[in-house]
Amino acid sequence: MDIFHTIPAVRDFVRQARARGRVVGLVPTMGYLHEGHLELMRQAKKQCDIVVTSIFVNPTQFGPGEDLATYPRDLNRDAAMARGVGVDAIFNPGVEEIYPPGYSTYINVERLTEKLCGAARPGHFRGVATVVAKLFNIVRPDYAFFGQKDAQQALVIKRMTADLHMDVEVVVVPTVREQDGLAMSSRNIYLNPAQRQAALVLSRSLNKAAAAVKAGQRDVSKIRQLVVDLIRAEPLAEIEYVEIYSYPDLEQTKVLDGAALLALAVKIGRARLIDNIIL
Ligand code: AMP
Numbered sequence: 001m002d003i004f005h006t007i008p009a010v011r012d013f014v015r016q017a018r019a020r021g022r023v024v025g026l027v028p029t030m031g032y033l034h035e036g037h038l039e040l041m042r043q044a045k046k047q048c049d050i051v052v053t054s055i056f057v058n059p060t061q062f063g064p065g066e067d068l069a070t071y072p073r074d075l076n077r078d079a080a081m082a083r084g085v086g087v088d089a090i091f092n093p094g095v096e097e098i099y100p101p102g103y104s105t106y107i108n109v110e111r112l113t114e115k116l117c118g119a120a121r122p123g124h125f126r127g128v129a130t131v132v133a134k135l136f137n138i139v140r141p142d143y144a145f146f147g148q149k150d151a152q153q154a155l156v157i158k159r160m161t162a163d164l165h166m167d168v169e170v171v172v173v174p175t176v177r178e179q180d181g182l183a184m185s186s187r188n189i190y191l192n193p194a195q196r197q198a199a200l201v202l203s204r205s206l207n208k209a210a211a212a213v214k215a216g217q218r219d220v221s222k223i224r225q226l227v228v229d230l231i232r233a234e235p236l237a238e239i240e241y242v243e244i245y246s247y248p249d250l251e252q253t254k255v256l257d258g259a260a261l262l263a264l265a266v267k268i269g270r271a272r273l274i275d276n277i278i279l
Helices: 007-019 035-047 075-084 116-120 124-139 148-163 186-190 193-198 200-214 220-232
Strands: 002-004 024-029 050-055 089-091 143-147 169-173 237-246 260-268 271-278
Touching: 002 007, 007 024, 007 050, 007 089, 007 124, 024 035, 024 124, 035 050, 035 075, 035 143, 035 169, 050 075, 050 124, 075 089, 089 124, 116 124, 116 148, 116 237, 116 260, 124 143, 124 148, 143 148, 148 169, 148 260, 148 271, 186 271, 193 200, 200 220, 200 260, 200 271, 220 237, 220 260
Parallel strands: 002 089, 024 050, 024 143, 050 089, 143 169
Antiparallel strands: 237 260, 260 271
């Protein structure tokens, strides 16, 4: 497995693979890999001949006061894990490689980004869309893999690729969870044992909501309230948002009459955790 730090080096690698007729897959990540990331890589290996994974903690998607400086980083560990699932190359650029001095172009996906994490983290999706567009231009993958864990992000990336006629197919992979239900996340490392236990309230409340829907509940505000009440009962958890929107359009809805996204963001200690389920 190769590790590239510059754009010309990774471009060269991909160009040679393409010349041999290889199908190229890209798995963008911020590193500190876990099973969720590895599942994206395994799916990529299944669908593509060559898999490139990017590891880049993208500063433009972090807001002031967020965890950019403390975000966990461990390239050696990541490289061993990526190699283990057959990744062919890691692209690990420095910040100046991606945002050289004078950099001034950004991508803004409208509408979809006005709610949920977009409302809670102003500028977040502008940073995400910008860096993903850059990675697509650098690697020119046939397929790119994203996790349903970040449901809104996957929708934003799909919207961007369609709107800008990008020649890449976006594949969304189901959320990978710990055995007890907690969605895997690099940020889970911020949790102490009591907080780790408290964090189970996210998946538990989503499952309760799904059970209520299965039992016939269609009233969106009642389903939402059920989730809010469960999370409020957990003293270590602080709700940032609990929302239900139609899926995949993310429109307001009062009654469930098609697929809907129940998404939540909850702070536990210094970890901001997100999770979601399709109802
Ligand atoms: P991140 O490194 O957190 O930016 O995530 C990189 C990619 O991995 C994104 O497409 C995420 O949606 C995806 N991902 C993160 N956690 C999970 C998970 N638990 N299950 C599936 N995909 C995930």
